[in-house]
Amino acid sequence: MSSALAPAPAPVPAPTPAVSRLRPRKPDWWGDPRVWRTEVLAGLVVALALIPEAIAFSVIAGVDPARGLFASFTMAVTTAIVGGRRAMISAATGAVALVIAPVNREHGVEFLVATVILAGVFQMVLGGLGVAKLMRFVPRPVLVGSVNSLAALVFLAQLPETRNVPVAVYGLIAAGIVLLVLFPKVTTLVPAPLVTIAVLTLVTVAAGIAVPTVGDRGALPSALPVPGLPDVPFTLGTLATIAPYALAVALVGLVESLLTAKLVDDLTDTPSGKTRESVGQGVANVVTGLFGGMGGCAVIGQTMMNVKVAGARTRLSTFLAGAFLMALCVVLGPVVSVIPMAALVAVMVIVSVAAFDWESVAPRTLRRTPVGETVVMLVTLGCVLVSHNLALGVVVGSVTACVVFARRMARRTTVTSVTGPDGASVVHRVSGELFFASAETFADRFDHAGDPARVVIDLSAARVSDASAIAALDAVEAAYARHGKTVELTGLTPADAALRTRLRGATATGD
Numbered sequence: 001m002s003s004a005l006a007p008a009p010a011p012v013p014a015p016t017p018a019v020s021r022l023r024p025r026k027p028d029w030w031g032d033p034r035v036w037r038t039e040v041l042a043g044l045v046v047a048l049a050l051i052p053e054a055i056a057f058s059v060i061a062g063v064d065p066a067r068g069l070f071a072s073f074t075m076a077v078t079t080a081i082v083g084g085r086r087a088m089i090s091a092a093t094g095a096v097a098l099v100i101a102p103v104n105r106e107h108g109v110e111f112l113v114a115t116v117i118l119a120g121v122f123q124m125v126l127g128g129l130g131v132a133k134l135m136r137f138v139p140r141p142v143l144v145g146s147v148n149s150l151a152a153l154v155f156l157a158q159l160p161e162t163r164n165v166p167v168a169v170y171g172l173i174a175a176g177i178v179l180l181v182l183f184p185k186v187t188t189l190v191p192a193p194l195v196t197i198a199v200l201t202l203v204t205v206a207a208g209i210a211v212p213t214v215g216d217r218g219a220l221p222s223a224l225p226v227p228g229l230p231d232v233p234f235t236l237g238t239l240a241t242i243a244p245y246a247l248a249v250a251l252v253g254l255v256e257s258l259l260t261a262k263l264v265d266d267l268t269d270t271p272s273g274k275t276r277e278s279v280g281q282g283v284a285n286v287v288t289g290l291f292g293g294m295g296g297c298a299v300i301g302q303t304m305m306n307v308k309v310a311g312a313r314t315r316l317s318t319f320l321a322g323a324f325l326m327a328l329c330v331v332l333g334p335v336v337s338v339i340p341m342a343a344l345v346a347v348m349v350i351v352s353v354a355a356f357d358w359e360s361v362a363p364r365t366l367r368r369t370p371v372g373e374t375v376v377m378l379v380t381l382g383c384v385l386v387s388h389n390l391a392l393g394v395v396v397g398s399v400t401a402c403v404v405f406a407r408r409m410a411r412r413t414t415v416t417s418v419t420g421p422d423g424a425s426v427v428h429r430v431s432g433e434l435f436f437a438s439a440e441t442f443a444d445r446f447d448h449a450g451d452p453a454r455v456v457i458d459l460s461a462a463r464v465s466d467a468s469a470i471a472a473l474d475a476v477e478a479a480y481a482r483h484g485k486t487v488e489l490t491g492l493t494p495a496d497a498a499l500r501t502r503l504r505g506a507t508a509t510g511d
Helices: 018-022 033-061 065-082 094-107 109-128 131-137 140-156 167-186 192-207 236-268 274-290 300-309 315-330 333-337 341-355 363-368 371-387 390-411 436-443 467-482 494-510
Strands: 414-419 425-434 454-464 486-490
Touching (some): 033 065, 033 300, 094 236, 109 236, 131 274, 140 236, 140 300, 140 341, 140 390, 167 192, 167 341, 192 300, 192 341, 236 274, 236 390, 300 315, 300 341, 315 333, 371 390, 425 467, 436 467, 454 494
Parallel strands (some): 454 486
């Protein structure tokens, strides 16, 4: 009877075939035509914006424009596959061009290509070693300052296009800006940058307005690039020549790429694989060098255009940006050549305005933000604007932030003295952080000659952080001893006591 009332055993699910477990799951957007439309149009807009930028950066590096265009093509396509941040655009950049230009000037273009390949290898090694994790030590004011500086550089890069040009250029730029601002209020089905570029191109061609065009910046390639190794001697001498430049390119590229990835993370509220992105940038530069490109990294201007303006969110837009770039240059070169530069300038001006963190410089923000953090942000901003080197700006800004932090912590270290009722003892209660920045001031806060014979230093509200703090405690003890007084240290945590014992032992051994 009991067996009849027992619940039937649950059916055992059939084992999942190994093939189905290994089959990749399609992304959520795979079957959504709206997402496809957004990604395809975003890729097209970005591709159009990449062409003049790549040509301009080629001029900075001193190479043929085709090498800049090839770099933008291979960087975008490769990072779309192996990169760690969806929807981020990587291409030829001014930062890399500035670093690598001396190689081409002094040793020739083949050495430049070899430098790009070696830089990619360095990036893969650094990525594998976890260099991306160091980004957690970059303070927020440095991030804000670097983003603002990159937005300002994007804007300043458009100014040469407004010098010594026909008056019609100014009208086209103004019309483009108005169209970019107002068109999204009508519809967002088609990206405003694409509409702006198409409309201004049709106007200039139909009206026969003579203004600078994309074709004036340099010849577009007429065929796809062919891979191959650079024609350089594979010797230690060549390695010694290109290694310093390759390391500089690797560091600049990683810093700019990781900061751009962090910006996109914040904009889209989605995470990215920073280690994968670091390695992916290296793979992309190796591929770019094998195809004869000038190297590159993430570009904040086109990334903001892709993510913030066009609304892209997947790898498809990044891949198509590179693919469309080559297709436009090789297949539709004559059509692309007649696009007025004024249209692209208008687009990039709006991108720079959208990328700049205006809240960070608003008066109400500056009033409530600690002065030190504002100084760090401004130092980072100024350093990048002067040097055009993002990596240098991040390093200088981070060092400044460390100095500001050390000063702030040192000021929080206090010593409160209470003399015993009989006047024979005194208790000095220390609070705050004892470290290199506060150690000297701490040692000066004691009256060695005037204090009673018994001195107690209570460290229960303090933390002893480094050798400088231990040396300061020892100096205080020695000063009291010279006056015939005894010192008792109380309140040391076990970790602080162990640190003091270890360091004092090391000092005694060294003596």
